[in-house]
Amino acid sequence: MAHSVQRPKLARWLAETNDVTQTFLSAGLIPGLINMAGGLPEPTTWPASDLSTLAAKAVSEHPGDTLAYGPLEGLPILRDLIAARFSAPGLSLTRENVLITTGGMQALDLIGKVLLDQGGLIAAQSPAYLGALDAWKPRHPTYRPMYLEREGFDPVAALRGAQFAYTVPNFSNPTGRLVGLEDRHQLVAAAEATGTWLVEDDPYGTLYYDGAPLPRMLTLSGKGDSTYEGPVVYLGTLSKELAPGFRIGWAIAAPEVIRALVTAKQGSDMCTSGLCQRIAHDAFAAGLTERILPNVLALYRLRRDALCAAMADHLHGLFDWEVPSGGMFVWATARDPELNTDVLLREALAHGVCITPSSVFDPEGRNRRSIRINFTLNDPDKLAEGVRRLAKATLAASAKAA
Amino acid sequence: MAHSVQRPKLARWLAETNDVTQTFLSAGLIPGLINMAGGLPEPTTWPASDLSTLAAKAVSEHPGDTLAYGPLEGLPILRDLIAARFSAPGLSLTRENVLITTGGMQALDLIGKVLLDQGGLIAAQSPAYLGALDAWKPRHPTYRPMYLEREGFDPVAALRGAQFAYTVPNFSNPTGRLVGLEDRHQLVAAAEATGTWLVEDDPYGTLYYDGAPLPRMLTLSGKGDSTYEGPVVYLGTLSKELAPGFRIGWAIAAPEVIRALVTAKQGSDMCTSGLCQRIAHDAFAAGLTERILPNVLALYRLRRDALCAAMADHLHGLFDWEVPSGGMFVWATARDPELNTDVLLREALAHGVCITPSSVFDPEGRNRRSIRINFTLNDPDKLAEGVRRLAKATLAASAKAA
Numbered sequence: 001m002a003h004s005v006q007r008p009k010l011a012r013w014l015a016e017t018n019d020v021t022q023t024f025l026s027a028g029l030i031p032g033l034i035n036m037a038g039g040l041p042e043p044t045t046w047p048a049s050d051l052s053t054l055a056a057k058a059v060s061e062h063p064g065d066t067l068a069y070g071p072l073e074g075l076p077i078l079r080d081l082i083a084a085r086f087s088a089p090g091l092s093l094t095r096e097n098v099l100i101t102t103g104g105m106q107a108l109d110l111i112g113k114v115l116l117d118q119g120g121l122i123a124a125q126s127p128a129y130l131g132a133l134d135a136w137k138p139r140h141p142t143y144r145p146m147y148l149e150r151e152g153f154d155p156v157a158a159l160r161g162a163q164f165a166y167t168v169p170n171f172s173n174p175t176g177r178l179v180g181l182e183d184r185h186q187l188v189a190a191a192e193a194t195g196t197w198l199v200e201d202d203p204y205g206t207l208y209y210d211g212a213p214l215p216r217m218l219t220l221s222g223k224g225d226s227t228y229e230g231p232v233v234y235l236g237t238l239s240k241e242l243a244p245g246f247r248i249g250w251a252i253a254a255p256e257v258i259r260a261l262v263t264a265k266q267g268s269d270m271c272t273s274g275l276c277q278r279i280a281h282d283a284f285a286a287g288l289t290e291r292i293l294p295n296v297l298a299l300y301r302l303r304r305d306a307l308c309a310a311m312a313d314h315l316h317g318l319f320d321w322e323v324p325s326g327g328m329f330v331w332a333t334a335r336d337p338e339l340n341t342d343v344l345l346r347e348a349l350a351h352g353v354c355i356t357p358s359s360v361f362d363p364e365g366r367n368r369r370s371i372r373i374n375f376t377l378n379d380p381d382k383l384a385e386g387v388r389r390l391a392k393a394t395l396a397a398s399a400k401a402a
Numbered sequence: 403m404a405h406s407v408q409r410p411k412l413a414r415w416l417a418e419t420n421d422v423t424q425t426f427l428s429a430g431l432i433p434g435l436i437n438m439a440g441g442l443p444e445p446t447t448w449p450a451s452d453l454s455t456l457a458a459k460a461v462s463e464h465p466g467d468t469l470a471y472g473p474l475e476g477l478p479i480l481r482d483l484i485a486a487r488f489s490a491p492g493l494s495l496t497r498e499n500v501l502i503t504t505g506g507m508q509a510l511d512l513i514g515k516v517l518l519d520q521g522g523l524i525a526a527q528s529p530a531y532l533g534a535l536d537a538w539k540p541r542h543p544t545y546r547p548m549y550l551e552r553e554g555f556d557p558v559a560a561l562r563g564a565q566f567a568y569t570v571p572n573f574s575n576p577t578g579r580l581v582g583l584e585d586r587h588q589l590v591a592a593a594e595a596t597g598t599w600l601v602e603d604d605p606y607g608t609l610y611y612d613g614a615p616l617p618r619m620l621t622l623s624g625k626g627d628s629t630y631e632g633p634v635v636y637l638g639t640l641s642k643e644l645a646p647g648f649r650i651g652w653a654i655a656a657p658e659v660i661r662a663l664v665t666a667k668q669g670s671d672m673c674t675s676g677l678c679q680r681i682a683h684d685a686f687a688a689g690l691t692e693r694i695l696p697n698v699l700a701l702y703r704l705r706r707d708a709l710c711a712a713m714a715d716h717l718h719g720l721f722d723w724e725v726p727s728g729g730m731f732v733w734a735t736a737r738d739p740e741l742n743t744d745v746l747l748r749e750a751l752a753h754g755v756c757i758t759p760s761s762v763f764d765p766e767g768r769n770r771r772s773i774r775i776n777f778t779l780n781d782p783d784k785l786a787e788g789v790r791r792l793a794k795a796t797l798a799a800s801a802k803a804a
Contacts, residue, residue, distance in 0.1 A: 006597050007597045007598070007599060007633070008517070008564075008565050008566070008597065008598060008599065010516050010517065010662050011515060011516050011517065011518060011519050011522075012519055014516060014662055014665060014666075040470075040471065043465070043466065043469070043470060046465060046469045048461055048462060048465040048469065049462065051461050051469065052458045052459075052461035052462040053458065055457040055458055055460070055461050055677065056454045056455065056457055056458035057454075058457070059450055059453050059454035059457050060450060060451065060454040063445070063448060063450040064445065065647075066647050067445070067448045067450065067453065067645040067646070067647040067648075068442075068445060068645070068646060068647055069442065069641075069646045069647070070647065102504055102649075102671040102675075103671050103672055103673075105669075105670070105671050105672040106670065106671040108669075109669060109670045109671070113413060113540050114412050114413050114416060115410070115412065115413065116413060117413050117414055118520055120413075131668075131669065131672070134668055134669035135669040135670070136669075137669060138515050138541075138666070138669070139540075162410075163410050164410070195408050195409045195410065196409070196410060197409060197410065231409070239471075243469040243470070244469070244470060244471045245467075245468050245469040245470055245471070245472065245675060245676035245677055246469075246675055246677060247504075247671060247672070247673070247674065247675045260412050260416055263416060264416075264540070266533075266536055267507070267510075267511060267533065267536035267537040267538075267539060267540070268507070268508065268511045268537070268670070269504040269505050269507050269508040269511070269649060269671070270505055270507040270533070270649075271649070272649065273504075273647060273648055273649045273675055273678050274647035275457065275647050275648060275677070275678065275681075276675050276677065276678065279677075
């Protein structure tokens, strides 16, 4: 039949996807599975009733903002609000420094489109956020891994010649690691010395459980100019502060970069939903995000502690890890050098628990010693049961590897 | 100062943008300008009160659908509704054939990512939608123009070897031309004979003012399979049927293509706003789109007629055009072979009217004889005044060219 004609091949990068993704897709079908793999927030933290009211008012009081095509850059009122919210002593931000994006994810896609030529070089904190690797895959980048925590790390050598550097200083996905103040200063200095753009991806910047937030690299790079002109491209999102379903994020950068991102956004989705932007603005303006934050922090702190206590009970001797001081994840590295965590994932699924293996956070897929465990989605009892299942799965996987 | 360090160059494709875009950006600042350049709908057609109620109920009754990360492919209820809405005798669509996109624009971006390798060949109806050209620019495609209306056009020769063919059969943007039934059959047959994917971009498919809608190429390519497996990739949008501010579109295609588009969407914006998807579903389900359509058609028919009457009064002898039987645009070609419509745009702005010159719809920017005029945004008086200004601007531009 006509339908059997050979069609043109799909774009080459599609053939390079990790089969772990397929494994995840099938995991959704396993009954009783405890999912500690994703990076999902706890739905009970969302103020649905307030948001329902805001949504109705957004449409009825601002039909122009909510129902029309909006400006490519985002609604001016929301850009102004973000500029004011992130300004600080020495850091003066204006509307020209802000682009509203369709979730934080779109900012990563747009950054790939404007800062990266085909095959270009990215200096990336390693291991790196899977979503960023996905976003840039169609442009076939080359990666130079940055291990900020290692003795002798040289930020200038790391950044030199890269089209941009990519970091998640607050509770990195996947490792949960907090980049210290001195390292932040050094990265900013290296960006200024080498001229390389420094992407500061900050979805977890409000999720500090144990101490006061460190200054952003965006803030550290402020020179008191009337409009920020520095090397940092800062990315934020509403997904962790309020709710992910609005798909609202923002990029803050020098106007030159914002203009280029706008050109790329025009050919990506034209503009972000005006309804969602208006709700985001009104929620910030009403103090809704500040109102819910203490509950979010208390809940996630409790769950982090529950996970780490269960790990101390059941995974000691099997894994090494550090207790993260914020974010959504614990990163654990297997003591058994023969344990392949891609294999462990399949064993874990057979035992009714899902975690994320380290291979997906490595552009070359070679790191197979570690796992990422999420603690925000499940209550303490489920976290404990998940860890018990993971311990059994680890012993089974090690026994097979031996 | 440190900020004067040379930064890495931005990606190369950004240097290739047309300066007409800059001209448009500055046009917004001209007081009293009559904007006949864009493709904007009339805001009074939007049922704001109904949509306000739907928005509030969407959040309060379906917080999971609206506030959480949704499935990459879109909400199952909306995918099912779209599948049912576009199924026809011989064309059986299921959820597996449908991807929800962030506006119709995102579908074009995703198609570039999955069907086009760097520098790949696109067979495109010519002149072509500017937004599609923008979406694909980062991948540096090669274009083979298709002039479907020309004597001797050979669809098989046109499609052979292309990674995909791009068409807007219903009231093409920019020409307003309707592709006839026989040409639709031939394009589908050529797609089946050559194996090339056939993209049917259909934002104006509901905007028929003078006759009954022709069958979609998607429908013509149905073979009665239980799940559509044919060569057409059909793109639809809520922007013209309801309102653009929700940024809801859909792609309908063989499951193999949908799966690839989903992979690309994961790295583009993760998922489309659940709130906007839920509102789109509920608006379709409540018959809201059908309820407002008669008013929209009556309003736009009147405006098309007003524009064409004013053109007959003031532009005869200066331009040739055909009265479109639907859509949002009239395409007019200058009789003066010396008239450059990029120059005419600047003269038009000086006379207080804005139209779109043909160069932006040509991947190589060479077509400078025609203009696109929108008739949906302005009332008849403004349309007539805009045409009077355009006539004066044309005479002025021709005088300068002579």
